[in-house]
Amino acid sequence: MAAGEVVDLLVVGGGVTGAGVALDAASRGLSVCLLEAHDLAFGTSRWSSKLVHGGLRYLAQGELGLARESAVERGILMTRTAPHLVRALPQLVPLYGDRGTRIMAGFRAGDLLRRAARTPRGLLPPPRRVPAAEALALAPGLRRAGLRGGLLGFDGQLVDDARLVLALARTAAGLGARVITRAKVTALTGRGAEVVDTLSGNHFEVHARSVVNAAGVWSGQLVDSVRLRPSRGSHLVLDGRAMGVHGTSLTMPVPGERNRYALVLPQQDGRVYVGLTDELVDGPVPDVPEVPQSDVDFLLAVASSVLERELEPSDVLGSFAGLRPLLAGAGTRGADLSRRHAVLTSADGVLTVVGGKLTTYRRMAADAVDAAIALRGLTAGPCRTANLPLVGAGATTAAPYRLITRYGTEAAAVAALDLPERVSGDITAAEVVWAVRHEGALDADDVLDRRTRIGLVPAERAAAEPAVAALLAAHA
16 A cells, blocks of 8 residues: 555455455445455354354344344345355254244244345245155155154355355455455554554554454454454364255254254255354464364264264364354353344444344444444445445356356356366366466465365365465466
8 A cells, every 4th residue: 555545444354244344335435445364254254154044043032123134134145246156045954753833933934034025935935844755855864763754944055155255355346445465453543553464574554534343253352342252153064975965954953952953054065064053262262263072072963863874073074163253241151142243433433343143244344334434424425235246246157057156257267267177076276276366365275275165174175285286386
C-alpha cells in the first residue's frame, strides 16, 4: 500500500466472516484492505461440518429468530450467491424403537422455515417417513436389527467450506478490495494496524477510517475487552464405502442426551465425516486444534450405535477440529452458549464481530459494515450481497461435473489447462496450477490443506506433497 494511504475499512481475518465483511464493504463502494496472518480459510472456517443449515437446532432451543435467519441465508447461498458450491443433502434419522414423533415435528417446522425463506421445494423437498427397506437403500450400512424405518429431511451442504471463503475473497478483490495474506497484525486500534510480513519479516502500517476485527477465536488477542469461550467441534474422516454410507447423511441422537445429535456426513470424494462434538476449551488458542482421543472414542461409539459394522480406531483416516468463537456466557457446556453473533465496539473504536455460524456469515458481515458506516460516518451504498453472485456462480456444462461443483463457471478454464495427471484421488495437476495462478496459493500447504482438502488424510497428504511442490516450482 502507498505510504500515507488511508482506506475506508480495514478487516483483520481471512475466514468466512472477514472475507464476507470485505466483500460487503467493497460492494458498497468502500475502499477495503483485508489482512490475514496465514492463508485464507486458515482457521475455523475450514474445519466446519460443511453444512449450510436451516436452523433446525435453534428451533429446538426456542431461538426462532436465529432459526429463520439461518433458513433465509441458506436459501440465498443455494439459489443466488453460490449455487455451484452448495447442494441439497438428504438427512436420514434411522428409527430403532423411537417412533420419531418429536423429531418429525421438528423437521416439519424446519420445512415451514424453508417455505418462509422462499427456498423452492424442488431444491429442498419436504420431510417424510420412509420404511425400513427404503432406509437401507439410502444407507446400506445401517444396523438391520430393530430398524423400523426412518425420517428423511433435506438441508444444504457445501462442497468445501474453504472454497466458499476463497470465492468471497476473490469476489471482493474483483470489486477492488486488497486481500493480503501472511500479514500478521501485531497492534490494532480504531484507526489502523501495525503489521509484519511473515514471509520477509518487514514491518508496515495500514491506516483506516474504520476497523473490523474478524479474527474469530483469536479476536481477544487483538482487543483486550473481547471475552470469548471457544468450543471445540471435532470430526473424523472415514471411508464411506467401508461404512456403507454414500449420498445420504445420518443424524443420530446421542444416547442419554436430549436435543443432541451426531452426524455422518458423506462427501463428494467418497469420504465420510463423523461429527460433531461441542466441548468448551480453556487455555491458549492453537493455530491448528487437535482432536483428543476422547472425542475420537465418543464419535466412533455414537456412529457405531446405528451401523451394522462397529467402527474401530483403525477405520479413522484423519480427523480435524475447529474452535467456535462463542461469546462467553453462563453455560457450562458449549451447547449452552448462544450461536447468535454480535458486533462489539472497543473504547478506541475497533469493531469486533464474533459468534454466529458459517451459514449466517453474510448477515454478520452486513451488520459489521453497517456498524462501521454508522460509527465513522462513512459514505456508502446499501448492502448488495444478498443478490451478488460469487466467483464461479452461474450455469456451465462444458467441463467434468466434479470440477463444476468446485469451480462453477471457471471449471472449463481449469480443464483447459490440459494437465490431467492426478496428484491425489481425483485432484489433478491442473487444479494445483490453477490454485497458484488464480487463487493466491503460495506454497504446498495452501494447496494441500485449503485449495484442495488432500491434507485431511495425512497419508494422502504425504504421498501428494512432492508432486504438488514440483508443480509449484514449475508454475509459480
